Amino acid sequence: MYKNLKYKAAFIALVTLGCFYLVIGLPKSKEELLANFRKNIRLGLDLRGGSHLVLQVQVQDAFKAESDLLIENLKERLTGAGISYSSIDRNDPKSLEEAERIQVNVKGVPLDKTGPFRTLINDNFPTWVLTAENATDYRLGLRPSESLALRRETVIRSINTIEKRINALGLTEPTVQQRGRTDAESEIIVQMPGVDDPARVKQILQTTAMLELTEVKDGPFPSRESALSKHGGVLPLNTRLVKATNRPGETGEAWYLLARTPVVTGRDLRNARPSRDEFGKWETDFTLSQDAARRFGRFTESNIGNRLAIVLDNQVRSAPTIQNRIEDNGRITGASNEQDAADLALVLRAGSLPAGIVYLQETTVGPSLGADSIREGLIAGIVGLIAVVTVMLVYYRSAGVNATLALILNAVVLVGALSYFEAVLTLPGIAGIVLTIGMAVDSNVLIFERIREELASGKAIPAAVDAGFSRAFLTIIDTHVTTVVSCAFLFIFGSGPVKGFAVTLVIGLIANVFTAVFVSRFMFDFHLMRNPQMKSLSI
Amino acid sequence: MGGAGVYAIGKSGTRLCMQILKNTNFDFLGKKALFIGLSLLLLLAGGISLAWKGGPRYGIDFRGGALMNVKFAKQPKEDDIRKALGAKIPGEVTVQPVVGTNEVLVGTELQSETQLEQARRLMIETLAATFKPAGNKPDFNTIGQARLAELLPEPLQKAGIALSTDQVRELAGAMLEFRDTPPRSGLLTGFDELKGVPGVTPAIINVLKQEFSLGAFAVRSVEIVGPKIGRELREQAVMATLFALGGMLVYIAFRFEWIYGVAAVLAVFHDVLVTIGLFSIFGKEISLTVIAALLTLVGYSMNDTIVVFDRIRENLKLMRKESFPRLVNISINQTLSRTILTSGLTFLTVLSLWLFGGQVLNGFSFALVVGIIVGTYSSVFIASPILVFWQNYLEGRKHRRLRGEAVRPRETAKPPAAKAAR
Numbered sequence: 001m002y003k004n005l006k007y008k009a010a011f012i013a014l015v016t017l018g019c020f021y022l023v024i025g026l027p028k029s030k031e032e033l034l035a036n037f038r039k040n041i042r043l044g045l046d047l048r049g050g051s052h053l054v055l056q057v058q059v060q061d062a063f064k065a066e067s068d069l070l071i072e073n074l075k076e077r078l079t080g081a082g083i084s085y086s087s088i089d090r091n092d093p094k095s096l097e098e099a100e101r102i103q104v105n106v107k108g109v110p111l112d113k114t115g116p117f118r119t120l121i122n123d124n125f126p127t128w129v130l131t132a133e134n135a136t137d138y139r140l141g142l143r144p145s146e147s148l149a150l151r152r153e154t155v156i157r158s159i160n161t162i163e164k165r166i167n168a169l170g171l172t173e174p175t176v177q178q179r180g181r182t183d184a185e186s187e188i189i190v191q192m193p194g195v196d197d198p199a200r201v202k203q204i205l206q207t208t209a210m211l212e213l214t215e216v217k218d219g220p221f222p223s224r225e226s227a228l229s230k231h232g233g234v235l236p237l238n239t240r241l242v243k244a245t246n247r248p249g250e251t252g253e254a255w256y257l258l259a260r261t262p263v264v265t266g267r268d269l270r271n272a273r274p275s276r277d278e279f280g281k282w283e284t285d286f287t288l289s290q291d292a293a294r295r296f297g298r299f300t301e302s303n304i305g306n307r308l309a310i311v312l313d314n315q316v317r318s319a320p321t322i323q324n325r326i327e328d329n330g331r332i333t334g335a336s337n338e339q340d341a342a343d344l345a346l347v348l349r350a351g352s353l354p355a356g357i358v359y360l361q362e363t364t365v366g367p368s369l370g371a372d373s374i375r376e377g378l379i380a381g382i383v384g385l386i387a388v389v390t391v392m393l394v395y396y397r398s399a400g401v402n403a404t405l406a407l408i409l410n411a412v413v414l415v416g417a418l419s420y421f422e423a424v425l426t427l428p429g430i431a432g433i434v435l436t437i438g439m440a441v442d443s444n445v446l447i448f449e450r451i452r453e454e455l456a457s458g459k460a461i462p463a464a465v466d467a468g469f470s471r472a473f474l475t476i477i478d479t480h481v482t483t484v485v486s487c488a489f490l491f492i493f494g495s496g497p498v499k500g501f502a503v504t505l506v507i508g509l510i511a512n513v514f515t516a517v518f519v520s521r522f523m524f525d526f527h528l529m530r531n532p533q534m535k536s537l538s539i
Numbered sequence: 540m541g542g543a544g545v546y547a548i549g550k551s552g553t554r555l556c557m558q559i560l561k562n563t564n565f566d567f568l569g570k571k572a573l574f575i576g577l578s579l580l581l582l583l584a585g586g587i588s589l590a591w592k593g594g595p596r597y598g599i600d601f602r603g604g605a606l607m608n609v610k611f612a613k614q615p616k617e618d619d620i621r622k623a624l625g626a627k628i629p630g631e632v633t634v635q636p637v638v639g640t641n642e643v644l645v646g647t648e649l650q651s652e653t654q655l656e657q658a659r660r661l662m663i664e665t666l667a668a669t670f671k672p673a674g675n676k677p678d679f680n681t682i683g684q685a686r687l688a689e690l691l692p693e694p695l696q697k698a699g700i701a702l703s704t705d706q707v708r709e710l711a712g713a714m715l716e717f718r719d720t721p722p723r724s725g726l727l728t729g730f731d732e733l734k735g736v737p738g739v740t741p742a743i744i745n746v747l748k749q750e751f752s753l754g755a756f757a758v759r760s761v762e763i764v765g766p767k768i769g770r771e772l773r774e775q776a777v778m779a780t781l782f783a784l785g786g787m788l789v790y791i792a793f794r795f796e797w798i799y800g801v802a803a804v805l806a807v808f809h810d811v812l813v814t815i816g817l818f819s820i821f822g823k824e825i826s827l828t829v830i831a832a833l834l835t836l837v838g839y840s841m842n843d844t845i846v847v848f849d850r851i852r853e854n855l856k857l858m859r860k861e862s863f864p865r866l867v868n869i870s871i872n873q874t875l876s877r878t879i880l881t882s883g884l885t886f887l888t889v890l891s892l893w894l895f896g897g898q899v900l901n902g903f904s905f906a907l908v909v910g911i912i913v914g915t916y917s918s919v920f921i922a923s924p925i926l927v928f929w930q931n932y933l934e935g936r937k938h939r940r941l942r943g944e945a946v947r948p949r950e951t952a953k954p955p956a957a958k959a960a961r
Contacts, residue, residue, distance in 0.1 A: 046899070054768060056652075056767075170685060194683070194684075195683070196681075196682065196683020196684075196685065196686055197681075197683065197686075198761070199659070199660060199663065202656075358652050358653060358765075359652055359655075359656050359763070359765070360652055360765040360767050360768045361763060361764050361765060361768040362659075362761060362762070362763040363760075363761070363762050363763075364758075364760060364761040364762070365759075365760045366719075366725055366757065366758060366759045366760055367715070367719045367725070368610075368718070368719035368720075368723075368724045368725030368726075368757070368759060369608065369724075369725070369759040369760050369899070371719050371720055371721075371724075372721060372724055372897060373897055373899055373900075375721065376895055376896050376897030376900075377896060377897070377900075379895045380891045380892045380894070380895040380896040380897075380900075381891075383891040383894075383895055384887060384888035384889075384890075384891035384892065385888075387884075387887040387888070387891060388884050388887060388888060391880075391883070391884060391887070392884075395880070427899055427900060428828055428831060428900070428903065431892055431896065431900055431903060431904065434888050434889075434891070434892050434896075435835065435885070435888060435889065435892075435907070437888050438881075438884055438885030438886075438887070438888035438889065439839070439842075439885060441881065441884045441885075442842065442881040442884070442885065445877055445880050445881045445884070446846065446877055446881070449874075449876060449877040449880070453873075471853075474849065475845065475846055475849040478794055478845045478849060479841070479842035479845050479846065481790055482787050482790060482791070482838050482841040482842065482845065483835070483838030483839065483841070483842065484838075485783060485786040485787050485790060485838070486783035486786070486787065486834040486835065486837055486838040486841075487834075487835075487838070488786070489778075489779045489782040489783040489786060489834070490779050490783070490831055490834055492779070492782075493775040493776070493778045493779035493782070494775065494779060494827065494831065495772070495775070495827075497828065498827055498828060498830075498831045501828075501831050501835075502831070505835065
């Protein structure tokens with residue numbers, strides 16, 4: 001009956017040592033032990049402090065930009081081909097879900113030009129589908145496959161840009177990932193452990209950072225209306241009206257009439273950094289790539305005396321007069337302090353976002369709260385453990401020692417498994433561990449009570465122990481499975497900390513089957529083997 | 540083997556052993572009317588509270604909104620905060636002090652994501668304008684390690700303190716760790732407090748005094764949930780609960796009989812309803828972690844129920860002659876000492892969580908504390924009576940069919956059980 005005890009002992013020792021190794025490695029010093037422990041026990045954001053953000057890429061922005069590009073090109077082509085029209089415009093999808101409904105309306109194409117018009121569209125704009133509304137009016141919609149690709153590309157480009165910005169912030173172990181649910185394809189999760197100033201980071205992530213250096217055709221005007229009235233109520237071909245940002249202390253509006261296509265854009269930047277101007281004010285300097293520098297040089301040379309607009313996120317930041325040929329550098333003024341200038345440089349270096357960003361969720365835990373939570377969780381765990389152990393020892397005496405050892409081993413295996421699965425320990429996770437203590441003891445109680453019953457019914461000690469374990473086993477399995485079932489669904493449907501709770505509890509319960517059934521049984525058997533003549537069992 | 544037989548001996552071998560419940564023979568089923576009445580009373584109280592308060596109080600994660608935990612150096616005047624924020628923030632602003640601390644929960648419920656984002660900025664700006672000393676010096680109470688390590692070298696050098704970059708980083712880390720550990724918990728009231736930190740000299744403290752200010756508050760946590768995520772979290776909670784209950788029903792039906800599954804699920808459903816009612820009575824919020832606690836207690840209450848059911852199943856084989864109600868009563872009595880002991884022990888651990896686990900876990904541990912009591916109670920007083928009720932119904936139907944006439948089911952099964960158990 002006891003012949004396998006040696007192997008069992010070896011197995012238990014192996015598991016115990018293995019778990020210790022997983023948690024603390026093979027430390028040579030106390031410092032190394034602590035360092036290994038910190039490395040192997042991954043703390044969730046709620047314990048170590050940090051921010052968890054869920055942001056949504058406003059994909060419809062990219063669709064609008066795509067259709068704006070189409071409108072520009074179409075107007076040019078139609079004019080070039082001598083096809084007249086009365087108007088071209090697009091609708092304005094307001095939300096993410098409506099992005100695919102983007103459509104460009106072309107009205108008033110003469111009847112005799114129908115053929116050439118269709119050919120022109122089919123030849124030059126294959127990604128769009130042309131539908132006739134009536135004899136002279138048409139609408140263009142994006143092909144479904146194109147829509148899908150555009151959606152994906154927009155999200156991926158946004159993730160890349162956000163990653164670059166986050167990395168440039170120098171945070172430790174940040175993660176950026178797509179949320180990955182089917183209904184949340186355009187959502188991104190950003191996790192930033194130990195971030196100091198989440199509000200600032202959010203600002204940085206949200207900045208579109210679209211930089212354009214554009215020729216100023218006319219202006220500034222005090223209002224949109226005055227700009228229009230000067231040009232006979234309509235915008236001249238290939239121009240747009242852009243508002244200027246107000247400097248601190250400035251009031252009133254300023255509008256500039258700018259060329260539709262910029263000379264250089266943010267994509268042509270080689271570098272950007274904060275610096276101070278001659279008056280000590282903060283600004284952001286940038287340098288252009290070689291190719292863009294040549295273009296910019298040619299442009300500035302031929303436009304000396306004219307104005308150049310520096311447009312950031314569709315607002316004119318400044319419109320200085322070109323004094324001489326500028327090769328490869330420029331500056332964006334108007335930063336209120338060093339941080340502002342540095343943040344702008346950062347977003348310019350990381351590149352612009354293809355679409356706007358909206359924050360759906362933020363969970364930020366400050367480092368002090370995290371530390372408090374760890375401490376309080378620890379105290380709760382220790383108090384709970386002491387209470388349980390005391391009751392067990394008083395109530396079951398020697399068998400209580402047995403249960404206590406099993407309980408401690410349960411905790412060791414649990415922590416070892418957490419570290420093996422690289423699971424993240426959250427505050428609810430700590431609660432899960434504390435709860436495991438309570439539930440783990442349940443298995444022992446079930447077995448011990450059963451042994452007592454068997455003894456009471458007059459069985460010999462070994463037989464009673466054997467019966468106690470085997471009868472209680474099925475019950476233990478049944479009770480564990482139900483909790484595992486509820487945790488499984490918590491894991492599937494829950495998020496973040498709640499997931500951590502489910503994982504901890506499930507691992508704790510599985511470890512419990514091992515310790516309460518296998519290890520505890522071993523201890524009984526070991527005891528019985530050494531004292532075969534035992535008259536009474538201390539239980 | 541009767542109900543009394545097994546527990547008659549309180550000894551194991553020759554030594555006396557400790558036992559809370561020796562030789563129990565309570566007539567649980569006989570008093571079921573009392574217990575069902577008690578349950579109904581609890582459910583009714585919870586229901587009235589829920590109706591009175593217009594449904595459960597949901598946490599910020601379900602309801603959507605912005606909530607900030609702000610810790611002040613001195614006990615702040617609630618009205619000051621309310622007034623300052625109310626003037627700036629469009630929606631309704633709630634200011635709720637955390638009992639026993641200088642912390643305040645500031646919240647607002649706005650309907651769109653962008654509004655919430657704005658409200659967050661406005662809240663911090665307004666608080667800063669209201670409570671922080673004027674001046675442009677960086678606030679030591681909100682600064683992080685990287686920024687501090689970036690700002691320190693220059694003034695340190697000026698003061699003639701030579702430290703390498705790594706040393707400055709380490710020093711910054713040590714000072715901030717000191718700041719963030721209790722009793723300070725993120726707020727220093729004077730730089731002199733830093734004296735105890737290894738590596739901090741009076742000269743360094745002087746540099747800090749010159750270069751930094753100490754803000755009167757620190758934001759300990761921020762939670763913003765927009766309507767979209769709020770809806771998702773609500774759906775998640777409902778799905779998790781339904782699937783968990785369904786999964787358990789299927790498992791128990793598979794392991795026992797379907798009626799056992801139904802009885803067990805009805806019992807835990809009772810637990811959940813009672814707990815939600817108590818949450819409403821005590822004015823506590825139901826958040827996603829509370830749902831996690833509810834599901835745990837569902838699992839736990841199920842444990843207790845299964846232990847009893849297991850024993851019933853075992854006894855069905857052993858005691859073929861016993862009437863079913865009596866057999867159930869014996870089974871409850873046989874497992875009673877285990878039930879009370881484990882529930883008591885688990886109760887101790889969750890009580891410890893509730894008392895010492897801190898404010899963040901408060902709702903979670905409250906649900907467990909309440910749930911374990913209710914769960915244990917329901918396993919004994921709700922689940923088993925359902926089984927007996929069903930059995931009586933079945934037998935009644937059988938008799939009716941046999942005799943071809945209606946016989947009141949109570950007469951056939953119940954009285955012997957009650958009598959014998961007494």
